[in-house]
Amino acid sequence: MRRLLSDTLILAERNLVRLPRKPELLLAFTVQPIMFVLLFRYVFGGAIRTGGLAYVEYLIPGMVVQSIAFGGFVTALGLNEDVHKGLVDRFRSLPMARAAVLAGRTLADVVTNFLSIWVLVLTGLVIGFSFNAPASHVVAGVALLLLIGFAFSWVFALVGLVASTPESANSVGFIAIFPLTFISSAFVPVASMPAALRAFADVNPFTIFVDAMRSLWIGTPAGNYVWGAVAWALAIMLVFAPLAVARYRRATGS
Amino acid sequence: MARAAQISADPSAGAAGPAIAVRGVAKSFGSVRALDGVDLDVATGTVLGLLGPNGAGKTTLVRVLTTLLEPDSGTATVAGLDVVRDAGALRHRIGLAGQYAAVDEDLTGMENLTMVGRLYGAARSDARRRAAELLERFDLVDAGDRVTSTYSGGMRRRLDLAAALVARPRVVFLDEPTTGLDPRSRIALWETIEGLVADGATVLLTTQYLDEADRLADSITVIDHGRVIAQGTADELKDRVGGERLEVTLEREDDVAAATRALETMVSEEPAVRGRTVGAPVRSRSGAIAEAVRRLTEAGVGVDDIDLRRPTLDDVFLALTGHAAEERREDDAADGIEPPATRGRRGRARRGRGG
Ligand SMILES: Nc1ncnc2c1ncn2[C@@H]1O[C@H](COP(=O)(O)OP(=O)(O)O)[C@@H](O)[C@H]1O
Ligand SMILES: [Mg+2]
Numbered sequence: 001m002r003r004l005l006s007d008t009l010i011l012a013e014r015n016l017v018r019l020p021r022k023p024e025l026l027l028a029f030t031v032q033p034i035m036f037v038l039l040f041r042y043v044f045g046g047a048i049r050t051g052g053l054a055y056v057e058y059l060i061p062g063m064v065v066q067s068i069a070f071g072g073f074v075t076a077l078g079l080n081e082d083v084h085k086g087l088v089d090r091f092r093s094l095p096m097a098r099a100a101v102l103a104g105r106t107l108a109d110v111v112t113n114f115l116s117i118w119v120l121v122l123t124g125l126v127i128g129f130s131f132n133a134p135a136s137h138v139v140a141g142v143a144l145l146l147l148i149g150f151a152f153s154w155v156f157a158l159v160g161l162v163a164s165t166p167e168s169a170n171s172v173g174f175i176a177i178f179p180l181t182f183i184s185s186a187f188v189p190v191a192s193m194p195a196a197l198r199a200f201a202d203v204n205p206f207t208i209f210v211d212a213m214r215s216l217w218i219g220t221p222a223g224n225y226v227w228g229a230v231a232w233a234l235a236i237m238l239v240f241a242p243l244a245v246a247r248y249r250r251a252t253g254s
Numbered sequence: 255m256a257r258a259a260q261i262s263a264d265p266s267a268g269a270a271g272p273a274i275a276v277r278g279v280a281k282s283f284g285s286v287r288a289l290d291g292v293d294l295d296v297a298t299g300t301v302l303g304l305l306g307p308n309g310a311g312k313t314t315l316v317r318v319l320t321t322l323l324e325p326d327s328g329t330a331t332v333a334g335l336d337v338v339r340d341a342g343a344l345r346h347r348i349g350l351a352g353q354y355a356a357v358d359e360d361l362t363g364m365e366n367l368t369m370v371g372r373l374y375g376a377a378r379s380d381a382r383r384r385a386a387e388l389l390e391r392f393d394l395v396d397a398g399d400r401v402t403s404t405y406s407g408g409m410r411r412r413l414d415l416a417a418a419l420v421a422r423p424r425v426v427f428l429d430e431p432t433t434g435l436d437p438r439s440r441i442a443l444w445e446t447i448e449g450l451v452a453d454g455a456t457v458l459l460t461t462q463y464l465d466e467a468d469r470l471a472d473s474i475t476v477i478d479h480g481r482v483i484a485q486g487t488a489d490e491l492k493d494r495v496g497g498e499r500l501e502v503t504l505e506r507e508d509d510v511a512a513a514t515r516a517l518e519t520m521v522s523e524e525p526a527v528r529g530r531t532v533g534a535p536v537r538s539r540s541g542a543i544a545e546a547v548r549r550l551t552e553a554g555v556g557v558d559d560i561d562l563r564r565p566t567l568d569d570v571f572l573a574l575t576g577h578a579a580e581e582r583r584e585d586d587a588a589d590g591i592e593p594p595a596t597r598g599r600r601g602r603a604r605r606g607r608g609g
Binding site: 086093 | 317320321322342343345346348350352353354355356357358359360361365369370372373374375401417
């Protein structure tokens with residue numbers, strides 16, 4: 001166990017040291033979310049009715065959840081590269097904890113996710129978003145986001161190990177998760193959707209994540225969203241982390 | 255404490271018995287039998303050249319021996335440890351430089367080696383010290399603080415080899431260490447490997463290059479289709495092909511048939527033709543060159559080069575498998591100037607004539 005922890009930290013450090021040397025990845029954390037926020041706020045925002053709430057207040061929690069769910073793509077790309085460039089073979093030939101290669105990735109994602117939460121929140125504050133909650137709730141919201149991001153990093157870890165190329169890793173993640181984030185309460189009220197979509201959106205974990213974030217950050221009625229969100233994040237992690245580790249153990253790299 | 259000790263040499267490892275012992279190892283991928291019952295032994299402190307064309311099963315065997323892949327059947331021990339049962343302990347004793355240089359391209363050389371050292375359990379400062387030592391030894395000091403994506407192929411290979419040696423392993427596996435390198439880098443890497451052996455390590459080296467096995471290996475195992483087809487020293491293998499060979503390079507390829515006819519009665523088997531080179535074992539060594547030149551001149555065939563030599567591993571391979579060692583290499587298609595079978599021979603011809 002101590003071995004797993006120290007090896008995980010060594011590899012997380014490796015992944016973070018690499019990051020500033022890959023400017024295109026950094027852009028994905030910073031410029032891309034800013035662009036999306038601005039597009040939604042100023043292009044669609046005027047046409048979307050969100051009850052008594054200004055759209056920017058409605059939007060930011062949804063946007064943060066969507067971008068956090070995708071934070072793990074760095075893990076998918078990085079692991080895929082490691083498999084195909086033979087680094088996984090090197091790691092597997094070393095007397096190190098096997099799960100550390102994956103955990104080092106997903107842990108590094110937590111750091112980059114933290115960065116992108118900051119970028120999004122600052123952008124939001126500039127265009128009119130404001131927190132309507134005690135500081136403790138704001139902090140709890142950040143913690144919840146990091147947990148959600150960590151859970152999805154394990155999904156991306158599996159995708160990265162299974163995919164044949166970095167491009168396909170990227171598009172599998174995109175195709176699987178992108179629609180899920182839209183058929184939820186992230187960008188428009190679920191009530192405005194056709195009945196079939198609404199039925200799906202109501203049970204979509206993204207709706208629960210986003211509603212939990214709204215209750216923590218802008219004080220909308222909380223219900224059981226927060227605990228529901230925590231339960232979903234843990235469930236996703238408990239399913240995908242073992243799957244990814246099992247897949248890693250027999251990764252061939254051929 | 256125990257972990258820190260693991261990075262230093264363990265003199266007792268593999269001291270008794272062969273460093274590598276493989277018995278009946280088989281491994282299939284679906285319907286492909288990549289290894290079909292391989293047996294081999296490598297004595298401690300020696301170099302085994304594992305020779306075979308693309309797809310022969312070399313990488314699969316290396317992966318089994320380095321604990322990356324479990325065999326379907328058979329057993330293998332490395333440094334006295336079973337590759338399946340004792341995999342964890344074995345990983346402390348071996349070094350692997352895989353078929354493709356496994357270095358992180360976004361880290362510097364120094365960072366790469368330090369990371370590997372720490373993953374072996376060394377403290378950061380010890381790992382850095384060892385990394386600096388290896389950069390020095392592999393002539394990478396100046397490049398040590400550059401990200402490895404800026405390295406040449408040869409530098410990347412050297413760094414990869416350095417990474418394999420971080421924990422001073424007693425048994426080292428090198429999978430096609432010089433494939434894709436220019437001739438100068440190849441020779442430099444050969445010297446490095448020779449240095450490694452001089453320090454007492456046991457090396458298993460796979461290669462498609464016969465000259466490489468000839469130069470580096472104490473003994474050679476030839477595999478094809480996952481099976482060992484020959485084993486022995488380079489000289490023993492060459493002896494199996496028989497006597498001295500006459501090789502004639504003609505001025506014009508059109509003359510091949512005429513030349514074959516002219517030489518018919520002085521050779522012991524049907525000559526092998528490679529482009530405009532005709533080669534076959536001679537019945538009698540004495541006066542063979544003069545006799546061949548006389549016959550060819552009489553037949554009106556222009557001779558570019560003529561040579562009487564010991565059989566090479568190329569000939570061995572051709573005789574054992576019915577195809578040339580490199581005929582399945584992918585990049586041959588791109589090389590229209592020279593027929594595939596002659597490519598691997600350049601290096602040896604140069605050495606032969608130069609030395
Ligand atoms: N992971 C794998 N999945 C399927 N087939 C494989 C795998 N690894 C190797 N093979 C097949 O096994 C055979 C031996 O391959 P390999 O050991 O890589 O040969 P070599 O290293 O001698 O070129 C080849 O036919 C190859 O296609
Ligand atoms: Mg191979």
